[in-house]
Amino acid sequence: MEAFRRFRSSWQFPTALMCVYGFFSMVKPLEPFLIPYLTGPDKNLTTEQVGNEILPVWTYSYLIILLPVFLATDYLRYKPVIILQVLSLITTTTMLLWADGVLAMQFMEFFYGVVTATEIAYFSYIYSVVDLERYQKVTSYCRSIQLAGYTVGSVLGQFLVTFEAMSFYNILIMTLVLSCIALIASFFLPMPEKSMFFHRKNCITPEGNGQIQLPEDTDKTTAQKTGGNDLGGSSSASVVHENNTGFVSILKQLWFDFLKCYTAKQLIYWSLWWILSTCGYYQVGNYIQVLWEDKKPSQNFTLYNGGVEAAAHLFGTATTYAVGFMGTNWTVWGELTLGLFSGLGAAALLLMSLTDSIWICYAGYIVFKGLYMLLITIAMFQIAAHLSMERYALVFGANTFGALILQTLVTAIVVDSRGLRLDIVSQFIIYGSYFGVIAAIFVIRGIYTVVSARRKRKSVLPETIAIPDENGLHKDVLLSHKF
Numbered sequence: 001m002e003a004f005r006r007f008r009s010s011w012q013f014p015t016a017l018m019c020v021y022g023f024f025s026m027v028k029p030l031e032p033f034l035i036p037y038l039t040g041p042d043k044n045l046t047t048e049q050v051g052n053e054i055l056p057v058w059t060y061s062y063l064i065i066l067l068p069v070f071l072a073t074d075y076l077r078y079k080p081v082i083i084l085q086v087l088s089l090i091t092t093t094t095m096l097l098w099a100d101g102v103l104a105m106q107f108m109e110f111f112y113g114v115v116t117a118t119e120i121a122y123f124s125y126i127y128s129v130v131d132l133e134r135y136q137k138v139t140s141y142c143r144s145i146q147l148a149g150y151t152v153g154s155v156l157g158q159f160l161v162t163f164e165a166m167s168f169y170n171i172l173i174m175t176l177v178l179s180c181i182a183l184i185a186s187f188f189l190p191m192p193e194k195s196m197f198f199h200r201k202n203c204i205t206p207e208g209n210g211q212i213q214l215p216e217d218t219d220k221t222t223a224q225k226t227g228g229n230d231l232g233g234s235s236s237a238s239v240v241h242e243n244n245t246g247f248v249s250i251l252k253q254l255w256f257d258f259l260k261c262y263t264a265k266q267l268i269y270w271s272l273w274w275i276l277s278t279c280g281y282y283q284v285g286n287y288i289q290v291l292w293e294d295k296k297p298s299q300n301f302t303l304y305n306g307g308v309e310a311a312a313h314l315f316g317t318a319t320t321y322a323v324g325f326m327g328t329n330w331t332v333w334g335e336l337t338l339g340l341f342s343g344l345g346a347a348a349l350l351l352m353s354l355t356d357s358i359w360i361c362y363a364g365y366i367v368f369k370g371l372y373m374l375l376i377t378i379a380m381f382q383i384a385a386h387l388s389m390e391r392y393a394l395v396f397g398a399n400t401f402g403a404l405i406l407q408t409l410v411t412a413i414v415v416d417s418r419g420l421r422l423d424i425v426s427q428f429i430i431y432g433s434y435f436g437v438i439a440a441i442f443v444i445r446g447i448y449t450v451v452s453a454r455r456k457r458k459s460v461l462p463e464t465i466a467i468p469d470e471n472g473l474h475k476d477v478l479l480s481h482k483f
Contacts, residue, residue, distance in 0.1 A: 007094050007374070011129070011130040011131065011134055012139070014126065014129045014130070014189060014190055015104050015126060015130065015142070015465070016143055017185050017186075017188055017189050018122070018125065018126050018138075018142050018189070019103065019141055019142060019145040020181070020182070021082070021086070021122075021182045021185045021186055021189075022122065022145045022146045022149060023145045023146070023148060023149040023152075024143055024149065024178045024179065024182040024185070025085070025086055025089060025149070025182040026146050026149030026150045026153060027149045027150075027152055027153040027155050027156070027175070028150075028153045028157075028175055029157030029171050029174065029175060030096075030152065030155045030168060030171045030172055030175060031154075031157070031309075032154055032157055032158070032289070032306040032308070032309045032463040033168065033289075033303060033305055033306065034289060035050060035289035035290055035292075035298075036168075036289075036293065036298035036303060037291050038050050038054070038105065038113065038169045038297075038307075039094070040168070040298065041294065042168055042169065043100060043380045045102065045105070045321055047101055047290060047293055047294065047424075048235075050105075050255075050290065050413065051290045052415060052416060052417040052421050053102055053106070053231060053417050054102060054105045054106055054109055055109065055242040055286055055287065055290075056092055056411045056412075056415055056416050057106045057110055057113070058109040058110075058112055058113050058116075058286065059113075059162030059282070059404070059407050059411045060113075060408060060410055060411075061109065061110040061112075061113025061114065061117075062113040062404055062471060063146075063401075063404040063405060063407075063408050064117055065113055065114055065117040066117045066397075066400065066401055066404060067401060069114075069117045069118055069120065069267060070120060070397045070401075073118070073120055073121045073124060074124070074195045074196055074197045074198050074199075075195070075198045075199075077128070077191060077192045077193075077194075077195045077199055078121045078124050078125035078128060078192055078195065079125065079186070079189050079191050079192065081118050081120075081121040082118070082121045082122065082125060082186050082189065083183070083186045083187070084114070084118055085114070085115055085118035085119065085121060086179060086182045086183045086186055087183065088111045088112070088114040088115045088118070088293075089112075089115050089179050089182075090176065090179045090180065090183065090398040091111045091230050092111045092112045092402045093109055093175050093176045093179060094117060095107065095108040095111070095307050095367065096108060096172055097169065097172050097173070097176070101132070101355075102253070102459050104380070113460060119457060120397070122142070122146075123142065123143075124195075124196065124393070125189070125192065126138050126142055127191050128141075128192040128194055128195055128196070129190060129194075134267050135283075135343050137275050138189060139327035139368065140379040147317055148314055149215065149252065149314065151310050151313055152312065154306040154307070154309040154310035154313065155210055155306060155307070155310045156306075157171065157306040158304065158305070158306030158307040159306075161303055161306065162302060162303075168409075171257050184453075187356060190465070195208075195392065196393060197250050197253075197254065198250055200404070201303060209330075210477075214344070217333055218247035227306035232413070233353070235301060238442065239400070254394060254460060257391050257394055258388070258398060260391075261391050261394065264386070266331070266382075267395070268444065269335060270334070270379050270382050270383050270397075271364075271383065271395065271402075273335075273338050273342075273375075273382075273438070273442060274376065274383075274399045275399050275403045275406060276406070276438050277342065277375065277376070277383070277435070277438060278374065278376070278399070278400065279404075279406040279407040279410065280431055280434055280435055280438070281369075281372045281376075282403065282407050283381075283407055283410055283431055284349065284368065284428075284431055285369075286423065287415070288365055288427075289305060289424070289426055290424045291353070291361060291424050292305060292358060292362075293359060294423075294424050294425065295348060295355075295356065295357070295358045296358040301358070306397050308362045308365060308366065311366050312365060312366040312369040312370060313369070314372070315366055315367075315369070315370035316369050316370045316372070317373070319370050319371070319373060319374035319377075320373050320377045323374065323377050323378055323381070330381075330382055331379060331382075332449060332450060332453045333446070333450065334378060334446075335376070335442050335445045335446035336443060336446025336447060336450060337378070337441070337446070338375055338378075338379070338442045338446070339355035339438075339440070339441070339442030339443030339444075339445070339446050340438040340439070340443060340446075341374065341375055341443060342371075342375070343435075343436065343437055343440075344367070344371055345367070345368045345371045345372065345439075346432050346435035346436040346438075346439055347432075348365075348367045348368040348371075348431070348432075349364065349368060349428055349431050349435060350428075350431035350433075350436075351364050351390075351430065351431035352364040352365065352368075352428060352432075353425050353428035353429045353431075353432060356431075375444050377472070380396075410434075414427055414430055414450060415427060
């Protein structure tokens with residue numbers, strides 16, 4: 001009993017619960033087969049109804065909900081939002097089981113928008129209940145278990161569909177049970193005492209820890225001003241934060257930090273790629289099953305959607321893992337890398353749209369998703385390298401929000417029944433061309449960056465050899481190496 005009490009009071013208890021929650025909430029065997037389910041005898045909807053009237057609702061609801069959820073997650077200290085997420089997931093599954101018609105499925109997509117918008121609470125919670133030195137370890141645990149849950153769900157769904165071991169209806173019943181396990185785990189999560197913005201505990205930050213300095217007019221906060229210019233807000237002096245800062249003051253501080261972050265030219269370029277590419281990635285992921293259904297109707301073909309999703313995820317995970325072993329100077333070569341690999345993604349999308357082979361479509365999707373996961377990891381790392389956790393969370397939310405605004409415009413114009421309502425092949429031609437434009441922008445920018453960096457190095461070299469005095473020569477050489 002004493003050992004259990006020690007376990008409950010340690011960082012391992014909430015981490016274990018979040019791993020249970022993360023795994024069971026991510027096991028969704030039907031997700032790779034959602035379009036065949038909706039267009040099959042169970043729901044009897046047409047592909048046009050699903051693509052042009054139902055799926056766009058997810059984009060709109062995600063956009064509308066994201067900003068309030070971003071603030072509410074911190075204000076409510078994470079746990080209530082985690083419970084809201086799994087309740088929304090259960091609602092989504094329940095509606096897939098027993099609701100019928102276009103309107104009902106539109107409401108289902110709305111609740112799934114709530115599920116995706118509240119994902120921010122997952123990692124935010126765990127960071128609020130463990131110490132800073134354990135962040136890397138718990139991030140590894142929680143992220144790995146999420147990926148494992150997604151992969152297990154895809155493979156399980158593929159197995160059940162291929163061998164006809166379960167109907168779509170029974171697969172959804174199983175998913176509902178797994179989601180209920182996640183709900184039970186969420187109730188046992190300890191309530192955090194602090195949050196990132198609205199509920200800071202009284203603390204003195206150590207030197208150079210990257211905390212954000214609160215505004216001078218915050219009546220319940222004492223901050224010692226420093227001359228630091230780091231984007232992360234790090235300072236050489238100690239800063240004292242008290243618990244109950246005003247809501248308006250926090251919003252002012254968030255706006256100040258937002259403006260401060262986006263004054264860095266390098267961060268703007270990486271964030272621009274993030275916004276543009278994430279918009280396209282969401283759009284492709286949302287409609288890829290519609291393309292597969294168009295190339296090879298599920299009534300005439302044994303589907304391999306689950307296996308393809310699992311393969312794409314594993315390929316993306318492998319490329320992401322490889323980033324940690326690359327010794328590339330991303331400051332110089334990063335933008336060119338973004339452009340070149342975005343070009344490969346564009347080629348994959350265009351090939352998928354123009355081919356009649358479902359296998360080429362499958363292969364193209366695996367390549368596209370793997371490349372995106374590789375590049376977004378590099379972008380996240382580059383942005384996070386110069387920001388405190390608070391400002392990184394703010395940039396992450398702002399970039400995601402920007403991507404959703406752009407995706408909403410694309411959906412409303414290209415997909416929605418009140419817009420152009422293009423067929424799925426024409427949509428993917430547009431998405432491929434869209435990534436082609438992104439590639440062109442960043443290849444040009446990347447070439448400029450590489451050439452500029454080389455010119456700078458060449459301009460330094462003559463200065464180190466032009467001074468005849470030997471002592472001065474050695475001094476200049478050292479300075480050039482520092483530069």
